[in-house]
Amino acid sequence: MSISVRQKIIPFTPKESQAACAGCCLHRLCMPIALSYREMERIDALIGAPRRLRQGQYLYRSGDPFKAIYVVRAGFFKTCVLSGNGHEQVAGFQMVGEFLGLDGISSEAHTCDAVALEDSQVCSIPFAELEVLACQIPALQRHFHKLMSREIVRDQGVMMLLGTLHAEHRLAAFLLNLSQRFAARGYSSTTFHLRMTRDEIGSYLGLHLGTVSRAFSQFQEDGLVAVNLRHIQLLDLDRLRKALGRPGPH
Amino acid sequence: MSISVRQKIIPFTPKESQAACAGCCLHRLCMPIALSYREMERIDALIGAPRRLRQGQYLYRSGDPFKAIYVVRAGFFKTCVLSGNGHEQVAGFQMVGEFLGLDGISSEAHTCDAVALEDSQVCSIPFAELEVLACQIPALQRHFHKLMSREIVRDQGVMMLLGTLHAEHRLAAFLLNLSQRFAARGYSSTTFHLRMTRDEIGSYLGLHLGTVSRAFSQFQEDGLVAVNLRHIQLLDLDRLRKALGRPGPH
DNA sequence: CGGGTGTTTGATCCTTTTCAAACGCGGTGG
DNA sequence: CCACCGCGTTTGAAAAGGATCAAACACCCG
Numbered sequence: 001m002s003i004s005v006r007q008k009i010i011p012f013t014p015k016e017s018q019a020a021c022a023g024c025c026l027h028r029l030c031m032p033i034a035l036s037y038r039e040m041e042r043i044d045a046l047i048g049a050p051r052r053l054r055q056g057q058y059l060y061r062s063g064d065p066f067k068a069i070y071v072v073r074a075g076f077f078k079t080c081v082l083s084g085n086g087h088e089q090v091a092g093f094q095m096v097g098e099f100l101g102l103d104g105i106s107s108e109a110h111t112c113d114a115v116a117l118e119d120s121q122v123c124s125i126p127f128a129e130l131e132v133l134a135c136q137i138p139a140l141q142r143h144f145h146k147l148m149s150r151e152i153v154r155d156q157g158v159m160m161l162l163g164t165l166h167a168e169h170r171l172a173a174f175l176l177n178l179s180q181r182f183a184a185r186g187y188s189s190t191t192f193h194l195r196m197t198r199d200e201i202g203s204y205l206g207l208h209l210g211t212v213s214r215a216f217s218q219f220q221e222d223g224l225v226a227v228n229l230r231h232i233q234l235l236d237l238d239r240l241r242k243a244l245g246r247p248g249p250h
Numbered sequence: 251m252s253i254s255v256r257q258k259i260i261p262f263t264p265k266e267s268q269a270a271c272a273g274c275c276l277h278r279l280c281m282p283i284a285l286s287y288r289e290m291e292r293i294d295a296l297i298g299a300p301r302r303l304r305q306g307q308y309l310y311r312s313g314d315p316f317k318a319i320y321v322v323r324a325g326f327f328k329t330c331v332l333s334g335n336g337h338e339q340v341a342g343f344q345m346v347g348e349f350l351g352l353d354g355i356s357s358e359a360h361t362c363d364a365v366a367l368e369d370s371q372v373c374s375i376p377f378a379e380l381e382v383l384a385c386q387i388p389a390l391q392r393h394f395h396k397l398m399s400r401e402i403v404r405d406q407g408v409m410m411l412l413g414t415l416h417a418e419h420r421l422a423a424f425l426l427n428l429s430q431r432f433a434a435r436g437y438s439s440t441t442f443h444l445r446m447t448r449d450e451i452g453s454y455l456g457l458h459l460g461t462v463s464r465a466f467s468q469f470q471e472d473g474l475v476a477v478n479l480r481h482i483q484l485l486d487l488d489r490l491r492k493a494l495g496r497p498g499p500h
Numbered sequence: 501c502g503g504g505t506g507t508t509t510g511a512t513c514c515t516t517t518t519c520a521a522a523c524g525c526g527g528t529g530g
Numbered sequence: 531c532c533a534c535c536g537c538g539t540t541t542g543a544a545a546a547g548g549a550t551c552a553a554a555c556a557c558c559c560g
Contacts, residue, residue, distance in 0.1 A: 081407075083414060084416065084494060089409065091410075102398075103402050105399035106400040135385040146356045148399065152353050152401050152402060152405065155405035162409060162413050204413075205413075208549080228509070244334060416515075448538075459516095461516060467541080479525075
């Protein structure tokens, strides 16, 4: 069956010709639900040609009117919220198959910036039309709700991390999370390339970039990881996981 | 018109007889959308009698199967996530008109605990039926999506707070947030009673309870607030707001 | 080869945690 | 009504963890 082929875990390198979901090998990431071919066609009809962004380009900015949600088709993104006092914090990193823009639904304007950290592509899903279609395809509606809920759960995890963990534990959690997400996309879970700067990691983890760098050095000294700038090799996943089960402040 | 009466801002003390949404003065908080009487009746049909919880009682626990979402009808709740290492953190406080349980949609099991901090009542909304109804009442669907999105935005705000602010700024942000939410419910924005302990505030803000207590004392010394245990009076909202515009780490 | 950017590392300072003790409010039982 | 007890709160002194500032370094790109 073609479905089992689609679900085989292989790295994704979508071809140009596969703009439509029906033929896009990514749909097990962004739309992992059983749909009839007719239903899939209707979803395809929503989604135009993928939009390309160069590294550093903004997909949207805080305050932009909200029209669509996006799926990362290729590349890597960060989202940043800006606080009242001008400070900005990285709210998350999005990789292939993950969604962007869900924050904009509530006020019909985006509440954060989305920036490509490498040359990327996104599929746009016009939201008004998605809502209409969701009414007609229950599985799609259900999937969309789970998606939003997953985002809420993810944020709870980050709050937990920021509220209770020490610097090294935060970094360990971050690395393990990346590892797992890379693995789910068919990439190595132990060797990967960071797309973000130390500063961006620090911002995401609520740490100064110097602290992030020191934590990396410490891990390296302990034989947990091999670090060379943005090249990361996790040498001992188990011990890294155990590093999380430790105290924390409070 | 009865609508304008409903929308007048007055403290809420729902009567027993007002279990149904159509007659419940809370619906401008939980369901602030224009619906025909017929539509409202269909929503009413979803929602049974409110469930009562005594102080300290759990509405649901992490791991419980997800069946329904809830609206606080009276009282005050906290939600807590437990980390892998057994530590727990308060993820949020919910007051009248606010929703609980949205985290459970993604995995069909709750991912946090919800505890009543005082004697409370909630309306249960069976989720499967809500999804069906949402397909048939576009305004309801739209409202529900905004609700989930608002939760995501709220969480982003907390992440920002935890990642970038100093102890006193976190507490100021917390107090101003409570102030605003009380005001929206017709209560005083400057004088209120905290339903949670210092420990719970600290857990929510990523601080030790001692730090919270010290920050309160400092605010009091500066004439920003008058604190007597859980009785809080905000003496200078403007200066408190300005306290937020300050540095922060990083 | 040179400049810009991102990273590492050191020394110091500051914030917050930790541990501990005292306090005060609210409840219970004498 | 008062004494007592438990829990939550306040406060102090010491310690730890990170931030800050600054300098040196390494990589990438033109």
